[in-house]
Amino acid sequence: MRTQDTQDDPPVPPPAGERKDRRSVFQALPPLAWALLVLVAGLLLTAELARRDLRDSRQRADMLYNSLADAAQVRLDDALDTAAVALRAMQTVLLSAGDLDQTTYAHYHDNLRAVDDLPGYLATAFARRHAVTAADGTPLYRYELLAPLEGNEMLLWLDITTQPDNLAALERARDADRPSMSAPFQLTQFRDAGDAGLGITLRLPVYSRGRAPETVDARRARETGVLAMSLRLEPLVRTALQGRILEYMHVALRDTGAADNGHVFASGPLPVEAGAPAYTRMLEFGDPRWELRMQPLQAPADGDRSQSIILLGTLISVLAALLLWSIAGTHRRALALGQRMSARVSESEARFRTLNELLPALVLLADADGTITYANQFARRRLGDVVGTRLDALYSDPGPRMAVADASGREAGWEEREMEITTGKGSFWARVSLAPVVVDGQPHMLLTATDISEQRELNARLRYQASHDALTELCNRREFERQLALALAGRRAHPETPPFALLYFDVDQFKLVNDLSGHRAGDQMLVEMVLAIGQNLREGDLFARLGGDEFGLLAYGVNETEALALAERLRRCIDSVRFVWQGRTHSVSASIGVVMSDRAGATLQDVMAWADSACYQAKENGRNRVHLYREDDDSTRRHSEMEWASRMRSAIEQGRLLLDYQEVVPLTTAAADGPHIELLLRLRDENGAVVLPGAFMPAAERYGLMPTVDRWVIGTVLGNFARLHPAGAQLQTCAINLSGASIDDEDLAAFILDCIARHKVPAQRVCFEITETVAVRSLLRVTRVIERLRTAGCRIALDDFGSGMSSFGYLKNLPVDVIKIDGSFIREVDTDPMSRTIVSAIVQIGHQRGLKVVAEWVDNDGARGVLDELGVDYGQGFALHEPERVMFQR
Structure with missing residues (x-):
């Protein structure tokens, strides 16, 4: 079967004499002779250029x-x-x-x-x-x-x-x-x-x-x-x-x-x-x-450039000779192939059919009436016996049906359409192209199609994962903020539409559950809480996990009274949850901030900030309650943070800051070289209760107390280095976290090195952790501090690695010794293939750079086994060691 375009005439071959003259010019010498001629010419030219360059370089040296x-x-x-x-x-x-x-x-x-x-x-x-x-x-x-x-x-x-x-x-x-x-x-x-x-x-x-x-x-x-x-x-x-x-x-x-x-x-x-x-x-x-x-003093390097010219010229000459040899040989082979093909014109139809039979794509040929006259092997396997049926009967879309039924010219064709093909064996999605062709002088339609069902399914899955939280199957923060922005835009365009409310949930004392029972327990508690809330949601409202223990609800078509009633009903629902983990029962509650959409000119950032302030006020009022945002909530929050700042200063002055240590455990089969620990900050309040850093660290950061706190930690740790851990002086590495405010302190490195020298602590046993966000924010300043500390022998760890948007992009610019993978990837590494892939990539890149890799939030033995298999060097989490008070403060 021969095919050709309906509007193109077959090419007219040149006269035999002219073709012979053209070939004789290029075929007078064999390909190897042409290649040798080019090689010799190139070498002679290279030698002359090298000689001139050598002469010029010697003249320049003499001058x-x-x-x-x-x-x-x-x-x-x-x-x-x-x-x-x-x-x-x-x-x-x-x-x-x-x-x-x-x-x-x-x-x-x-x-x-x-x-x-x-x-x-x-x-x-x-x-x-x-x-x-x-x-x-x-x-x-x-x-x-x-x-x-x-x-x-x-x-x-x-x-x-x-x-x-x-x-x-x-x-x-x-x-x-x-x-x-x-x-x-x-x-x-x-x-x-x-x-x-x-x-x-x-x-x-x-x-x-x-x-x-x-x-x-x-x-x-x-x-x-x-x-x-x-x-x-x-x-x-x-x-x-x-x-x-x-x-x-x-x-x-x-x-x-x-x-x-x-x-x-x-x-x-x-x-x-x-x-x-x-x-x-x-x-x-x-x-x-x-x-x-x-x-x-030394002989002039007049030959270096000449040698480079000789080497480069020789290489170019050889490559040019090889290229010409290849072209000449290919030309000869092409002529021979053309002669063989011209001798087998009668076999073209069989070859065409054979090729179509082997293609892993659907190939269908229909006559001018749209009746299928040919189907290749792949099409017969997917569609069944379709020869004799109409081509447009395969489509559910009436558009292509009309095009095929009414057209016999070029305008009937189209390329790269995605459409659903329906057969007796079911339906599937395909990328379809349709083109008019001429077969045996008669107009036909040639259809080619590729099955893209799996690709579409994968794309849909990726779109779902990009907009949903993997743990709770709720919308994530990105999708929630997109929907909130659309709702605000709709209110601005049509003020007469019914208002909506934003409910901002924050689980009370969630960190306490993580600290007492581990992150896996915290995750399971969130899942049970979401299931309970889901049974009390209205149809059409959007519920999303915004991150960690924070959730958001878009309640459409409610006024202030209805929004508060809905928030109170959900609060009671959460309060009724009793979470049991390994024999320990946890009560669950949440503080809920409510913001109405009736404020003119409110932006997405405004509404989210107001909701956060309202939720914060609910926590300040005693937790487990609902609070409607008022304009004075922001000042109340600042007043609370100022109070915490004052309490922090008193705690520092009265020596009520505490230190816990958590061991960083080797995961590989190599023998441990001694204990490694990370120090965690705690505070003892006026009544003797231990306060976790989540309560006082935001205030310390806002009011500039972190440099003082960091210096207290550094001085206290280095002054009591042999009394931190039961291993005493055998402690191998002690990790200390540095805040972003401390990194901005130009005297920090000098203070650290002075403490190390004064207390005679080996610098190689001290490791300073800097979070990824701090490193990206002040890359040049962080690099200067890191270089000075590493020169003295200290080790540097990049904490929360992977939480940023361009982790791998700037890793090559940071001189660090350890990278600590963010816990959000470790938490599901034994169940989520994507998390496992990301962790594997971080480990490979870290080891390629000669860095040690530490996994945070290791909360179960399954995760530990996967991390060991992936080659992670160290792990840190409740499944490996629960934090303990340092020895000298017990």
């Missing part, structure tokens, strides 16, 4: 080293010129002041300050020329004035004529009236320093007052003495050349006039290969000539 050599020469000239200027300044002082004593000379020297920043400077001395001559008739030059004097006293009255090199420099300076530099010599002050103790002396003549002498004879006749400046060579040269010169170059100075090799200075050993290029410059200051020889 750099030449510029450094020029800079070194200029800097050394500048350093010597600076010393000469300072010496010339002292000459001017002596010419203008005449005879000076040592004190005045030192005073002038200090005031000039010309040598304060001169590296290697030692002293400036004046040697007076005496008429008394030496045995050979040479005038005597003795140092009479010296500054600074301290440390250089040995120079006083030293006769320069005893030092031939210095005397020669003196005479050169005198005859030329310009600074003269001596040959390098070993300084007496640094006789044990080797080459680092070499120094030079700059000399400048001092003449009698009058016009500057212009001839050599006049200068010799008017000479009264000579100024000398001693400089230590090593710091002078290193300071002048510091920076890129010494970083990149080995520098050596040599006195060309010395009898030996004239070695003056070397910046260090020369770690370069033999034959490395040398850059030489000459320094002249007076008569001495120094050779400045510079060599690169």
Whole structure:
């Protein structure tokens, strides 16, 4: 059976001669020969590029080293010129002041300050020329004035004529009236320093007052003495050349006039290969000539880029050759395949039918009247024998029926429609496409369909899970707030519609049930309470679990009196529930806040906040009661929190804060390395009763008491570390929770490290827990605190992991050691596949990062077994250990 579009003519093949010419160009050489040609061309081009790059890199390196050599020469000239200027300044002082004593000379020297920043400077001395001559008739030059004097006293009255090199420099300076530099010599002050103790002396003549002498004879006749400046060579040269010169170059100075090799200075050993290029410059200051020889400290990395070019070029050439080889081979195979296919045109119908028979989708062919003429194997198995029946009879929707019945052209087709197909074997949903085709010159309709029943069922299940609570099967907070927003919008659009009420439920003392009997008991109690409430709900009202022990009810079409009556009836219903768990009976009650929808301009956030305030007021009035929201409820709540804040301050001052510990138990088969605990805060009230943190922590957070509380906990725990647990000093890890307010305290890390050092507690045994929400809110500040504590050895745990919206996204940015999976995932890990999948993913990611993984709220042995199977390292919960008072507070 051959098919083609009704409006397209079959392509006309080109003449045989033209096809042969086209093929001959590409088929003249075999594919391997084309590939080798491309490879050779690519390698030649790569070699040329590498050669040029190597040449350019060497030229750049040579330019750099030449510029450094020029800079070194200029800097050394500048350093010597600076010393000469300072010496010339002292000459001017002596010419203008005449005879000076040592004190005045030192005073002038200090005031000039010309040598304060001169590296290697030692002293400036004046040697007076005496008429008394030496045995050979040479005038005597003795140092009479010296500054600074301290440390250089040995120079006083030293006769320069005893030092031939210095005397020669003196005479050169005198005859030329310009600074003269001596040959390098070993300084007496640094006789044990080797080459680092070499120094030079700059000399400048001092003449009698009058016009500057212009001839050599006049200068010799008017000479009264000579100024000398001693400089230590090593710091002078290193300071002048510091920076890129010494970083990149080995520098050596040599006195060309010395009898030996004239070695003056070397910046260090020369770690370069033999034959490395040398850059030489000459320094002249007076008569001495120094050779400045510079060599690169390391051979220029001129081959790295060239090697990269060679590797990359070779890779590209090989890939291009392989690609061409593949294309040429594919082209040849395609031509051969086309020839084979053209030879089997007569078999196309059988092949088409065979292909359709094997497709895992429904394929139906109908004639222009809509009668089915062909059904593939999959269609026959799902629909039965449908050949001969009308195509549109399969649909429940009349739209497609009309389209098929009335159309024979292209306009009858459509794509990707979801519709229900009905057969004698039942019905199912499918994604259906319908297209007009021509078979044997006659118009037909081709239908293809894919069964999507399971996909639709899965989507419906996901939509249900996204809008419902897994424990109680009630709507969740997201769906409840969506419905509440719709109701508020309807009231704003149509104020005449009947009002509705929002009832906000909060179970009284629910945390006490969790603490006494575990979270599984609390969950079961909520389920029984919801079942009891469900029997007393009105039809059409929306009841939802908002989170934890909080519930909400949208009561439509009620006034204030009816809403309060409904709330009271539900309160009595809840109060009648008696929950029994493991022989222990718990009474159940709830505080209910009521908000009416008759307030103009109320938003979703306003109504939820008012309901929360009304519920809070109901709890403050004694619990187990109904309260209608009034405008002064918010101030009453703030007053109650202020009262708790005052009681908290008193408890801190009177030492009534308590600490319980709960063990964190290893779940894997590895042997335990010692007890690990987390500390839990409690408060003893004025009557001696123990108050759980849920009652006082909100007030402490609102009124800024958490930093004080955290510091009390940290100081108390570290001061009594060996008396927290019966294991004593063998306690392996103690976890302390840090609040968001404490993280914002810039001095917190310093306080913690000071306590650790003062009480000599091993830092690696202290773990600080930071909740995920706090970490996300102040990521940069938290990271700084964490890094400082981890550097000291402390461990960091990320608490309630998974409760945020982007846990995995920022986990890579937090330097933590432990992640604690939020208890909402652990609670149903043994019964809910989704929770199990999430926990497994967290464990894998945590272990991949090298982190320990802790599961919270482990309340039964079944959950413990699943967590052990998933590879969770530690567990924490009532099934493993119930909280106990720390040892030193018992």
